[in-house]
Amino acid sequence: MNEYFKNYFEKLGFSEQTIIQSSVYEPLKSGKNVLGLSPTGSGKTLAFLMPTIETLQAGEGTQLMIIEPSQELAMQVTRIARNWAKLLDCKVLSLTGGANVKRQTESLKKRPEVVVGTAGRIKSLINDKKLKTNYVKTVIIDEADDLLQGETLTTVRQIINSCYSDIQLGFFSATETEILEELDKWFGNKIIEKFDVRNIDKTRGEVRHGLLEVLRSNRNKMLVRLTHIKEFKALVFFNQMNDLNKAYSYFVHEHYNNIAKLTSDQNKIKRQKAMEDFRLGRVKLLLTTDVAARGIDIPKLPAVINYDLPDNAIDYIHRVGRTGRMGEKGVVLNFGDDHDLRDLKNLLKDEEYTLQPIYFFKNKLVDNVPDQPKKPNSIKNNYQKDAKKVNSTKNKPAKRKKVESKFPSSKVNSNKKKKKNKHIKNKGMRKKWRDMSKNK
Template identity: 55%
Template sequence: MLDVFKEKFMAQGFTEPSPIQTAVETPMLAGESVLGLAPTGSGKTLAFTWPILEQIHVGEGTQALILAPSQELAMQTTNVVRDWAQLIDAKVLAITGGANVKRQLEKLKKHPEIIVGTPGRITNLIGDGKLKLGHLQTMIVDEADELLTDETLDQIREILDATFAESLQLGFFSATETKILDELDRWFGQKVQKIDVRAIDQTQGIVRHRTMEVGNRHRADLLKRISRVDHLRALVFFNKMQELQHVLVDLRHQHVSFAALTSTQRQVEREKALRLFRQGKVDLLLTTDLAARGLDVPELPAVINFQLPKDVTTYIHRSGRTGRMGAAGLVITLGDDHDIRDFKKMMKSTDYEIKPAYLAGYQVVDTKPAKVKPTLTFDHPASATEPAGALHRVAGAGHPDSVREEPIVGVERPAKAAKKSAETPKKHRGHNKHSKKKGMRKKNRERFSEK
């Protein structure tokens, strides 16, 4: 590590690099291609940033390209790399979909040494002849398990074809391992050294993994109640945009503090939503797996799975948003009894300790709160007219809902009211409006019959 990097590293309060940062440094500085596997939040971005910057020659064109699966992750990575690159006067440019193309082209004319981008926009600029990669030495594929699939895999191979380096250094980084990561040599035609520190990495803090059983109709109501928990901010994950939009409208009507981060938004809207959440101005950030992949929200207290993750890999990446770099975290998965059974069955092969959780006041607790029967308070003593065995309400332990019902004892039941006396005079027929009308109708009939 360069001396200026060491000074900055120590100034930020760190004492030693994380396992992945230590493990990939030597092979990357030697120009070798690597596959780095490490838990979420373990410092993978800096693991490839430092070796890249140590090999950069300022003023000699674009020498490193970093690919990310989303605009948000690309911008997040850009900010990290740029923060360190300024120490050696290197320029870093973000090229992502959704951003102003003309502005990006103007900045490309300044020949940045490092480009961070999304595969779609990069391939478009290469195809239009606007981006030249003739000086490229290193290409990093971040969140490789996500990017090396379907269309993005083809785009990455297209980008490689546009380079002229005889031995381009490749770096693949991920928190989870997929089949294609075991076949990188065949797909990219060169030896890729696998470096897996997941078993020894201890950078993640203590994370509680919990479930809350709730019916589908009441899931949004439970989310609203969870949002009231003290000091809680949470990323809320959905599988489908349709469900996210439905809940979004419901929460807006209930005045819940939230923002949404989706792939259908304009970039300025996405940046605003993420900024409000990171600044703590909203309590919930509703999102999907694609939009939130790899996001780093410092000291994020919780993650909520509004809809069940489709597989273990998805759960790992979702839960990895909390408990980063030693901080404590909480992951809550919502669902009815059938959902919870399926979820536990899916997670059986993992080491996660999944337990039920409950809401008690403004806290999430592991012990089910005791049910308290409702009661009211009588401010006056039982009267003699109250029947024996009747129920009265007794004040509970200082809570409006904490009351109990007890039988009133020692009070004789009064005799039933006697039937109406035969001496009670009957109402005069004329006082009955129905009888009166009947009499009038008879009188009218007689009148017309006389005519």
């Protein structure tokens, strides 16, 4: 390893390379094509950055191109790459959609040695002849299982075909899909050396995978309760943008200021602010879709919440990979009713996850809700309460007396007289009518 790189590596607090880093270092440095497979949070970014940047020649134009699936991941890799590239006086430029194209075009005139960007923007700049690929010698496809599918696969191939045929390729992913087994067929029959360390890598920390039974109508309230946990923050994943926006509107209406959202329809500034606020702890919950499920590194993130359960195991792997990175502890909370959680277990039956029920109790997440202790002498206390009720009933005046006491005595007597007089009057009239009939 370059002496400058070695010193900086140790300055970052690393004592040794991770398995994926040590496995691909020499092959990448020597120009070989590689496929690197390792768990989330195992240091894949440095695995492809260190050996490829070390071979750069300052002032020789763009030599390294890194393709990322999202703006957030491209910006994250750009920040890391700049710290390493400046050790060799090399420049790194980010090329992402949503950013100012004219500004990016002007920056390309400075001939950066490294470009990191999304596939669509890189292809557009190549087609416009703003990004020169004459000197590109290495292309890294990060999160390859995601990028190499659908229309993006075609775009990536077009980018690679715009470079020289003897270009070096590097593919990195946490999960393996069918296309990763056929890379030689899709990319010019190149010999690609595979390094799969997923079963031997031990960089993952202890992560609890909890099943939290909660109805959909109560999920927003549960999120609010979780924010009461000390030092708690979490990425909250939704399957649909519409459901995310509804939940976010609820929190805005209820004036909760510690919740933000990160979606693909936001502009670059809003997305950067949401990520920065979340990283710095200004907000406790960041609502997002799978746009933030891949590669995003948030140091010491304590939790991931699946507001909506993912549809496949690969999405679950990438979502939960945001926590428990580099040996840190974490927790995954899966929301759903009994049926949803049972389906999730079946979905992940082939994965090495232990899914257990989890509960929210007294502002804590617990595996079991403890039984509430009974109050001492409860029987005696109940007996005393019953005795007091009996005694109070005995001492109460009769209901009739209580009613009569509400009225003055004169009013009661006057009512009685009226009833008596009315009766006597009627009785006298009947006697008079009988006498009159006899006289007739």
